[in-house]
Amino acid sequence: MEFEKFKEIRELLCLKHPEVTEGKMMSSPAIHYNNKVFAFFSRKYRMVFKLGKDHSLEEYDFELSEFSPFKTKKPLVGWYEVDFEYRDKWETLTLKALESIKLN
Template sequence: MEFEKFKEIRELFCLKHPEVTEGKMMSSPAIHYKSKVFAFFSKKHKMVFKLGKDYHLEKQDFEFSEFNPFKTKKPLSGWYEVDFEYHEKWRELTKIALNQIKAKS
């Protein structure tokens, strides 16, 4: 069910935005903008977004966590993961992540 929601969002963004394509991030299914990953589906069945270091987490009314795929390193800077429990927020967060990456391109 979690992956189906991710696929739905990915398909929507690929249809709406010509520069958005399917891809991979660390062997996980991802969403790319001009070959750069801005969101993906983690092995923990969460959606992960590149929102940037300056994203204001405190403004959100649901739980985020920094994405840390490493055992002995710090989390990936600017990347945040959101549980399926909050899947209704995934589409909006995907849009924010896309706008972030567009602004830096």
């Protein structure tokens, strides 16, 4: 069920934007823009977004966590993960991540 929501978002974006494609990030299913990952589905049943290091988290009324895939390293700068509990926010965050990567 969790993965189905991710697939739905990915398919929608791939249909609407020719430069958006399916791909992988750390062996997980991902969404790419011009071969650069901006969102993916983590093994923890969360969706992870590259929103950028200057992205303000204060505008959200739900929890975004810094994405930290490594036990001994710092979190990845500008990457945030959101639990399945907030799946209704995933599409909006995916669009924000897409806009952010287009600017860089």
